[in-house]
Amino acid sequence: MLDLNGGEGNPTNQKKDTNNNKEREIEGEREVAFPSALSASSNSMMNRSSCRPQIDLTGAAIQGNFEERDPSILLPNQSDDISHLALDIGGSLIKLVYFSRHEDHPIDDKRKRSIKNKLGLSNGNSRSYPSLGGQLHFVKFETGKLNDCLDFISTKQLHMGGTDPPSWSSRRSTNENVIIKATGGGAYKFADVLKEKLGVSIDKEDEMDCLVAGANFLLKAIRHEAFTHMEGQKEFVQIDHNDLFPYLLVNIGSGVSMIKVDGDGKFERVSGTNVGGGTYWGLGRLLTKCKSFDELLELSQRGDNSNVDMLVGDIYGGVDYSKIGLSALTIASSFGKTISENKELSDYRPEDISLSLLRMISYNIGQISYLNALRYGLKRIFFGGFFIRGHAYTMDTISFAVHFWSKGQAQAMFLRHEGFLGALGAFMSYEKHGLDDLMVHQLVERFPMGDPCVDGKIDGPPLVDLNEKISWMEKFVQKGIEIIAPVPMAPPPGTTGVGGFERPYSRGGTLRSDASAALNIGVLHLVPTLDVFPLLADPKTYEPNTIDLADRSELEYWFTVLSEHLPDLVDKAVASEGGTDDAQRRGAAFARAFSAHLRRLMEEPAAYGKLGLANLLELREECLREFQFVDAYFSIKQRENEASLAVLPDLLMELDSMAEDARLLALIEGVLAANIFDWGSRACVDLYHKGTIIEIYRMSRKKMHRPWQVDDFDAFNKRMLGSGDKTPQPHKRALLFVDNSGADVVLGMLPLARELLRRGTEVVLVGNSSPALNDVTAMELPEIVAEAAKHCDTLRKAAEAGGLLMDAMVNIQDSSVDNVASVPLMVVVENGCGSPCIDFRQVSSELAAAAKDADLIILEGMGRALHTNFNARFKCDTLKLAMVKNQRLAEKLIKGNIYDCVCRFEPSD
Numbered sequence: 071m072l073d074l075n076g077g078e079g080n081p082t083n084q085k086k087d088t089n090n091n092k093e094r095e096i097e098g099e100r101e102v103a104f105p106s107a108l109s110a111s112s113n114s115m116m117n118r119s120s121c122r123p124q125i126d127l128t129g130a131a132i133q134g135n136f137e138e139r140d141p142s143i144l145l146p147n148q149s150d151d152i153s154h155l156a157l158d159i160g161g162s163l164i165k166l167v168y169f170s171r172h173e174d175h176p177i178d179d180k181r182k183r184s185i186k187n188k189l190g191l192s193n194g195n196s197r198s199y200p201s202l203g204g205q206l207h208f209v210k211f212e213t214g215k216l217n218d219c220l221d222f223i224s225t226k227q228l229h230m231g232g233t234d235p236p237s238w239s240s241r242r243s244t245n246e247n248v249i250i251k252a253t254g255g256g257a258y259k260f261a262d263v264l265k266e267k268l269g270v271s272i273d274k275e276d277e278m279d280c281l282v283a284g285a286n287f288l289l290k291a292i293r294h295e296a297f298t299h300m301e302g303q304k305e306f307v308q309i310d311h312n313d314l315f316p317y318l319l320v321n322i323g324s325g326v327s328m329i330k331v332d333g334d335g336k337f338e339r340v341s342g343t344n345v346g347g348g349t350y351w352g353l354g355r356l357l358t359k360c361k362s363f364d365e366l367l368e369l370s371q372r373g374d375n376s377n378v379d380m381l382v383g384d385i386y387g388g389v390d391y392s393k394i395g396l397s398a399l400t401i402a403s404s405f406g407k408t409i410s411e412n413k414e415l416s417d418y419r420p421e422d423i424s425l426s427l428l429r430m431i432s433y434n435i436g437q438i439s440y441l442n443a444l445r446y447g448l449k450r451i452f453f454g455g456f457f458i459r460g461h462a463y464t465m466d467t468i469s470f471a472v473h474f475w476s477k478g479q480a481q482a483m484f485l486r487h488e489g490f491l492g493a494l495g496a497f498m499s500y501e502k503h504g505l506d507d508l509m510v511h512q513l514v515e516r517f518p519m520g521d522p523c524v525d526g527k528i529d530g531p532p533l534v535d536l537n538e539k540i541s542w543m544e545k546f547v548q549k550g551i552e553i554i555a556p557v558p559m560a561p562p563p564g565t566t567g568v569g570g571f572e573r574p575y576s577r578g579g580t581l582r583s584d585a586s587a588a589l590n591i592g593v594l595h596l597v598p599t600l601d602v603f604p605l606l607a608d609p610k611t612y613e614p615n616t617i618d619l620a621d622r623s624e625l626e627y628w629f630t631v632l633s634e635h636l637p638d639l640v641d642k643a644v645a646s647e648g649g650t651d652d653a654q655r656r657g658a659a660f661a662r663a664f665s666a667h668l669r670r671l672m673e674e675p676a677a678y679g680k681l682g683l684a685n686l687l688e689l690r691e692e693c694l695r696e697f698q699f700v701d702a703y704f705s706i707k708q709r710e711n712e713a714s715l716a717v718l719p720d721l722l723m724e725l726d727s728m729a730e731d732a733r734l735l736a737l738i739e740g741v742l743a744a745n746i747f748d749w750g751s752r753a754c755v756d757l758y759h760k761g762t763i764i765e766i767y768r769m770s771r772k773k774m775h776r777p778w779q780v781d782d783f784d785a786f787n788k789r790m791l792g793s794g795d796k797t798p799q800p801h802k803r804a805l806l807f808v809d810n811s812g813a814d815v816v817l818g819m820l821p822l823a824r825e826l827l828r829r830g831t832e833v834v835l836v837g838n839s840s841p842a843l844n845d846v847t848a849m850e851l852p853e854i855v856a857e858a859a860k861h862c863d864t865l866r867k868a869a870e871a872g873g874l875l876m877d878a879m880v881n882i883q884d885s886s887v888d889n890v891a892s893v894p895l896m897v898v899v900e901n902g903c904g905s906p907c908i909d910f911r912q913v914s915s916e917l918a919a920a921a922k923d924a925d926l927i928i929l930e931g932m933g934r935a936l937h938t939n940f941n942a943r944f945k946c947d948t949l950k951l952a953m954v955k956n957q958r959l960a961e962k963l964i965k966g967n968i969y970d971c972v973c974r975f976e977p978s979d
């Protein structure tokens with residue numbers, strides 16, 4: 071029996087290395103059980119959490135040699151084998167969208183096929199995916215700095231990828247015949263420069279075509295792309311794909327285009343205005359002497375437009391013009407005050423000028439947009455273009471104008487990828503890359519590195535190299551620079567709702583740097599192997615998160631919980647990598663990156679899309695992976711597995727001595743009791759110092775008195791064992807979503823799986839694709855099952871039938887497999903996640919395939935059954951089992967206390 075207190079530090083590192091080597095060998099030689107965490111970090115696995123994301127630092131002095139490649143060597147961190155690049159070269163900015171591809175994983179595909187065969191799915195799910203899995207990056211440069219942009223492209227060799235799908239990953243040796251899709255005026259203006267400097271030809275795509283294609287793609291494929299922004303409040307809008315058209319697209323770049331969109335490729339440019347982003351920046355520059363667009367925008371935040379604008383009250387002697395409903399504070403004439411006074415430009419504050427100008431232009435665009443919407447009977451107006459720049463006041467002003475003039479009939483919406491519509495559209499115009507077939511569940515957005523806004527100005531390439539990332543974090547901290555949130559604007563009090571926006575009350579701090587505007591969007595991961603879980607009762611209304619962090623008090627609470635847990639997590643992570651100097655440096659960088667994200671999200675919870683607790687927990691895992699912590703709890707997991715496996719035979723004997731119904735209760739009690747082993751909970755971590763694993767497990771079991779706080783055991787018992795003489799049909803196939811390593815899986819879930827097998831139910835163990843806290847991964851399951859199978863015939867036969875023992879490479883002494891055909895099989899599938907929670911809108915395709923014939927789902931643990939999916943409904947019988955290891959959650963969710971249990975059974979209708 072192992073003592074939890076004994077042997078802290080990093081006792082098992084050596085063991086771990088050996089193990090990793092073994093994994094590597096296995097990968098090279100034979101079909102692997104599961105893609106290893108190592109392969110995850112080398113980008114070969116496509117799941118929603120293991121992809122190595124990158125950061126976009128726009129602009130940049132890229133003198134780096136960080137992207138050197140030798141085609142014959144697979145670099146472990148080589149995450150951007152660039153295949154496609156598209157450009158939108160506008161009057162003010164150059165926008166780049168480029169794609170880096172994940173490696174194919176043919177061995178893994180073979181393994182998946184074998185699972186499908188075993189589950190009888192070989193003919194089903196015959197969907198063939200385009201050979202596309204990778205990441206879409208978004209970068210922008212000022213058009214005046216075209217050379218920086220060209221340097222960036224050539225350093226990263228973005229132009230070398232070729233244009234034919236078969237050669238996605240194969241780099242060409244020359245640029246000859248390379249064609250790059252480009253749109254915007256610069257595609258014409260700079261075609262020769264591009265040919266001369268990069269040796270590539272430009273395939274010019276029509277700008278309007280591209281804007282529409284980009285907007286349609288984003289609105290269909292990205293879940294939280296569109297949002298409204300009224301009085302400082304951002305709200306995401308769920309777009310119904312079948313009810314998207316018609317809409318008005320207003321792109322506010324240097325100038326403004328207004329396009330009526332009726333479908334894919336069906337549109338008409340109905341209007342526009344020459345008073346646009348270029349006007350604000352150009353006039354603003356002349357009038358204020360600002361050196362950058364951002365400086366100008368920042369000035370506006372400290373402005374008071376009433377010093378420049380003529381208000382109704384100025385004309386009416388301080389009173390409202392109430393007859394037509396105009397308040398005294400309504401702007402009667404932008405800049406109107408400057409005519410009546412004998413003042414020079416230098417007598418006006420640049421802040422006031424900037425604000426007045428911004429308001430004038432935004433309001434004007436809003437108003438013209440409304441008129442065009444009215445003209446064509448359109449209710450929805452989507453605004454794009456970099457003029458908007460995620461700026462609260464700009465969006466509020468536009469929204470106000472649309473709302474006011476349409477009397478609430480039309481709605482202004484904004485897009486998170488605001489300025490990249492054209493570039494995305496140009497990217498989509500490459501034929502046959504399959505991008506237009508991608509669906510919302512195949513796209514995962516990642517914000518791995520926090521906001522790279524150092525010095526208020528970033529000129530840097532996307533960071534690719536680990537060292538580079540760490541030094542960036544160090545630099546970031548040295549300078550004492552906080553991640554700066556976008557300017558939140560206090561709701562303007564007392565808007566009269568007439569005639570126009572009154573004075574803005576925005577008194578925000580420093581504006582986020584321009585680069586961070588691009589970081590309001592992350593790198594988009596295209597993961598063709600993700601699917602919607604087919605057993606969701608209503609995928610359209612499904613919301614994974616139980617806790618909505620839009621609630622400020624929730625956000626603050628969970629922010630504190632995660633911040634307080636951070637030092638312990640860093641200790642574990644550093645120890646898991648041998649406690650070396652390098653690991654410590656990475657650990658510190660991880661802590662900084664994650665804290666920076668947390669701070670940023672505290673300032674603007676919706677900065678990265680709709681925020682729930684599951685997103686924060688996943689972000690933490692992503693940040694760990696970003697700094698190459700492969701598995702922070704590796705040694706703890708090993709130790710707990712060993713200790714639990716040692717007492718498993720006794721437990722099985724005890725269970726076998728019981729009558730059927732007592733046994734079922736004991737099994738459920740066992741799952742709940744063993745769910746106490748959760749290294750993500752502060753309370754539990756404190757508890758572990760008080761005893762050995764087995765002592766804690768026993769203590770926990772002793773306290774398992776029914777009724778539990780949520781107790782549907784009787785209903786579950788009835789479904790399983792029946793009542794009276796009626797013996798119900800056993801379930802055909804059960805999906806067991808396992809949670810933690812050690813006692814949780816070994817003493818909790820495996821005995822329950824065994825009971826199901828005995829009753830003739832096929833068991834699919836569903837494990838994480840990548841590590842998260844102490845959760846057991848799919849890759850680790852075959853070995854655990856094989857160990858357990860040594861003590862149990864039922865498990866052994868089922869595991870053999872499911873091919874699990876082969877995967878675990880365990881030589882079972884007694885190889886006589888009698889009666890195999892009559893034994894239901896047990897298999898392992900990965901869930902597609904690397905998080906303690908699960909979002910059923912995006913699971914691995916193998917889980918989706920295995921789910922097709924399942925009629926029982928068992929969700930275990932806080933992350934999967936409470937933080938997410940507590941309110942989710944499925945098409946089949948569902949059992950949600952968890953011990954609540956957090957006092958506040960217990961009070962809120964189940965009106966109970968910490969260590970109370972949930973046994974919720976929801977039969978299929």
Ligand SMILES: Nc1ncnc2c1ncn2[C@@H]1O[C@H](COP(=O)(O)OP(=O)(O)O)[C@@H](O)[C@H]1O
Nearest residue numbers: 160161162163323324347348351363455456457
């Ligand atoms: N860093 C920046 N430099 C210049 N203009 C910027 C910047 N950030 C935002 N803008 C605004 O974005 C506008 C350009 O928007 P964009 O959609 O890129 O249009 P275009 O394709 O005409 O360049 C500028 O006119 C300006 O108002």
Ligand SMILES: CC(C)(COP(=O)(O)O)[C@@H](O)C(=O)NCCC(=O)O
Nearest residue numbers: 748750751752906931932933934956
């Ligand atoms: C991350 C977790 C959801 C994992 O729980 P599990 O799914 O293993 O039951 C949980 O540890 C958690 O919510 N932790 C934070 C709460 C706390 O420290 O009290």
Ligand SMILES: [Mn+2]
Nearest residue numbers: 809810845906
């Ligand atoms: Mn867990």
